[in-house]
Amino acid sequence: MKTYLIMSGKGGSGKSTSAINIAYGLALKGKKVGISDSDITGSNIAFLLGMKRTDIELLDYSYIKPFVWEKHGVKLEIMGMSFMTSSHTQPMLMKGDKKRIFVREFIDKVSWGSQIGSLDYMIVDLPPGSGSEAVSIIETLKKIDGVVITTTPSRVCLIDVAKTIKLCKKLELKIVGLVVSMSHFRCDCGKKSYIFGDNGGISKFADRYNVNIISQIPIVPLANTEPLFLSDFYTDAVKKISGRW
Ligand SMILES: Nc1ncnc2c1ncn2[C@@H]1O[C@H](COP(=O)(O)OP(=O)(O)OP(=O)(O)O)[C@@H](O)[C@H]1O
Ligand SMILES: [Mg+2]
Numbered sequence: 001m002k003t004y005l006i007m008s009g010k011g012g013s014g015k016s017t018s019a020i021n022i023a024y025g026l027a028l029k030g031k032k033v034g035i036s037d038s039d040i041t042g043s044n045i046a047f048l049l050g051m052k053r054t055d056i057e058l059l060d061y062s063y064i065k066p067f068v069w070e071k072h073g074v075k076l077e078i079m080g081m082s083f084m085t086s087s088h089t090q091p092m093l094m095k096g097d098k099k100r101i102f103v104r105e106f107i108d109k110v111s112w113g114s115q116i117g118s119l120d121y122m123i124v125d126l127p128p129g130s131g132s133e134a135v136s137i138i139e140t141l142k143k144i145d146g147v148v149i150t151t152t153p154s155r156v157c158l159i160d161v162a163k164t165i166k167l168c169k170k171l172e173l174k175i176v177g178l179v180v181s182m183s184h185f186r187c188d189c190g191k192k193s194y195i196f197g198d199n200g201g202i203s204k205f206a207d208r209y210n211v212n213i214i215s216q217i218p219i220v221p222l223a224n225t226e227p228l229f230l231s232d233f234y235t236d237a238v239k240k241i242s243g244r245w
Contacts (some may be wrong), residue, residue, distance in 0.1 A: 001112075002145040003122045004176065004241055005138070007168070009160030011128035014150045014181025014217065016044045017227045019125035022148065024231055025238030027074045031120040032113065034066060036106045037080025038137050039127040040099040041092045046082045048227050053083055063111035071228070075116045079106045080125075096136065104140045121241070130163040138171060146176040148237060149211070153183055153197035158205050165209045176240055177214030178206060185219040195219065214240045 006019045016039070023033045037045040046053070049069045057065040066077035081102060082088055094102075113119045124141065127133055138144065147168050151161040161178075168175050180202055185193045199216075206213050215237040220229050 001119045001122055002241075003124060003141060003143055004145055005124045005126055005141075005147045005173075006150065007126045007130075007134060007147050007164055008128060008150040008157075009130040009162075009164040010151065010157040011042075013128070013152050013157055013161070014179065015039075015128070016048055016125050017223065017230065018148060018150050018179050018181065018217075018234070018237070019045065019123050020048055020227050021231050021234040022237055022241065023076050023121070023123045024074065024228060025234050026121050026123075026242060027076055028231075029238070029242055031242065032077075032117050033121045033123065034077040034079075034110075034112050034119050035123045035125060036110070037078070037082070037125050038103045038106060039125055040081045040094060040102050042127055043080040043082035043085075043092075045078060045080050045125055047088045048224070049076075049078065051078065051083075053085070053087070056083060059111045059114060062109070063114075064105070064109055066110050066112060066115055068115045077112060077115055077119070079110045081106075096132065099133070100136050100140060103137050107141060130160070130167045134164075134167065135171075138173070144173055146174045146241065148176045148179055148214070148241075150179045150181050151202075152181050153194065153199070153202050155197060155201070157196075158201070162205075162209060165211060175211050177212035177237070178202075179234075179237055180213055180216045182219045183216040212240075 069076045217233045
């Protein structure tokens, strides 16, 4: 099983949306895919996928049964903190060590593959930031095959994403590339507007930090209720991960 992280120094830059669309794209290619939501206090994957909270079940008395999301015959296994709270808006008052325990449990103590067959890919959705929380998640994972970094074109986002790139390089993690979220907006009249910054800025940034831009995702209204509206735009990121260009 290959493990890919979705990371960004900036919050709200499209990590969870990218995790879902990349997992979905891989599943459409016939791969067995799981998403582990390691954003313990901001767990959004279940909500974005429209999954209702249901009780956790244990298999063999010690392993948690992963939840299964399914649409048009495409299935994903999912685990995250929001399945354990009374509602999607319930705050989690948890500090470093406790969060770390849950991150590990959501990888090691989930019976991944038990519902859809042995997994080919695990996609791990990280919380925002390039500090101690991200480092502790990375240390918790035994094997990481690559990192997808998300950004918007805004300059303040790029500053924080530069920190993420530097952290990945320092930890010798393979950077698959940058997903530029909310890169532009295409009006019904056909005009493209670069709302958060011009496209040239992103290319210069990518050159400067020696990373590839693997997908540019436009702003699509209602993406927060139907994130899979965006799946076609993630084709290149999916190809890059599955190794088929
Ligand atoms: N291309 C897009 N077009 C329109 N809305 C988008 C797009 N990508 C993401 N969004 C919306 O922007 C918000 C933030 O996206 P998302 O939750 O994926 O970011 P995140 O980086 O995971 O955030 P956090 O740091 O809080 O975990 C969500 O409401 C999501 O639906
Ligand atoms: Mg998120």
